Amino acid sequence: GQNIDQPTEMTATEGAIVQINCTYQTSGFNGLFWYQQHAGEAPTFLSYNVLDGLEEKGRFSSFLSRSKGYSYLLLKELQMKDSASYLCAVLDSNYQLIWGAGTKLIIKP
Amino acid sequence: NAGVTQTPKFRVLKTGQSMTLLCAQDMNHEYMYWYRQDPGMGLRLIHYSVGEGTTAKGEVPDGYNVSRLKKQNFLLGLESAAPSQTSVYFCASSYEGVLAGRETQYFGPGTRLLVL
Numbered sequence: 001g002q003n004i005d006q007p008t009e010m011t012a013t014e015g016a017i018v019q020i021n022c023t024y025q026t027s028g029f030n031g032l033f034w035y036q037q038h039a040g041e042a043p044t045f046l047s048y049n050v051l052d053g054l055e056e057k058g059r060f061s062s063f064l065s066r067s068k069g070y071s072y073l074l075l076k077e078l079q080m081k082d083s084a085s086y087l088c089a090v091l092d093s094n095y096q097l098i099w100g101a102g103t104k105l106i107i108k109p
Numbered sequence: 110n111a112g113v114t115q116t117p118k119f120r121v122l123k124t125g126q127s128m129t130l131l132c133a134q135d136m137n138h139e140y141m142y143w144y145r146q147d148p149g150m151g152l153r154l155i156h157y158s159v160g161e162g163t164t165a166k167g168e169v170p171d172g173y174n175v176s177r178l179k180k181q182n183f184l185l186g187l188e189s190a191a192p193s194q195t196s197v198y199f200c201a202s203s204y205e206g207v208l209a210g211r212e213t214q215y216f217g218p219g220t221r222l223l224v225l
Contacts, residue, residue, distance in 0.1 A: 004151065033213070042113075042199060042216035043152070087151070096168070097214075099151030 002026045004100035006088050011106045012078055020073045020086050020103045028093020034062050034073045035087040037102065043087055046073070075105075083107045111135050113217035115200050121223045122190045130185040130220050132200030140203045141183040142167075142214065143175060145196040152199065158183055190224045197221050 004024045012018040024032070031050040035043040049055055049064035049071060061074040073086055085102040092098055116131040132141065139160050144152040154167030158177040172194060174186045183202075187194060201214040 008149075040219075042218050044216070045213035048213070089151075096154065097152075099153070101149055101151045 002092060002098050004088055004090060004098055006086075006100040006103045008101070009104045009106065011108060012075075014078055014080060014107055014109050016078050017074065017076050018078060018105065020075070020088075020105065022071045022073070022088035022100060024069050024071075024088070024090045024098075024100075026090045026092045026098055029066060030091040030093065030095060032062075032064055032071050032091070033089045033097070034071075035089065036084050037087055038084045046086075078107050080107050080109070113200055113202055113215050115198075115217035115220050117220060118218065119221045119223075121225065122187075123225055124191060126190050127186070127188050128190065128222075129187075130198055130200075130222075132183045132185070132202075132217055133181055134183075134200075134202040134215070134217075135181060136202060136204070136215065137180070138202035138204050138215075139180075140205070141177065142201040142203075143173070143183065143185045144199045144201065145169065145194075146199060146219075147196050155185065155198075190222075192224045195222060195224045 006022050034046040036046050037043040047062040054063045059076045064071045085104045087102045088100040089097045113134045142157040143155040146152050153169045155173050156175040158164050161180040164175045176184045198220045200217040203214045
């Protein structure tokens with residue numbers, strides 16, 4: 001079966017750095033997406049990785065290791081507005097998006 | 110640009126009732142999707158469409174029907190609602206589908222459905 005694992009919940013302090021991990025086992029791989037979803041709102045796109053390595057976009061970075069079936073989202077200089085759920089999704093060999101359950105990130109002052 | 114809009118935002122149904130959820134996008138996107146999101150689970154694809162007049166089944170299509178008569182609209186129907194269909198429903202659209210790599214899906218605000 002296809003499976004994407006993320007921690008259910010994480011807590012971090014304002015101004016700090018947090019890393020959210022995502023491991024996947026899917027039938028094929030055609031890319032990995034990270035989305036942010038604030039409570040009661042729609043998911044919004046953060047990043048896309050298809051090759052190994054780090055993609056940096058402002059305070060957010062996303063890393064991919066295809067051989068390990070592993071990705072992480074790194075958030076720097078955390079702000080209270082970063083409190084949200086972070087969804088990992090993998091595009092499988094049939095070009096279907098398989099979604100993880102999401103990681104709820106709580107930011108404390 | 111309104112982006113992706115969904116109607117209604119919230120609805121309560123009794124078991125056995127029917128309803129239609131409407132999704133509209135003004136970005137001229139070819140691809141449209143219907144997902145459901147349940148606590149502790151990832152988004153699950155119900156149905157999708159790769160263009161006007163086409164529809165295809167996703168991961169959890171049972172109990173739902175869809176239609177894409179116009180490019181900008183994608184309708185999701187529940188013929189006989191069941192409590193198991195209580196969920197938050199998201200519509201999404203994209204220009205070329207996720208095959209375009211950095212092409213992302215744009216999501217509507219969601220419809221909260223409660224089936225009693």
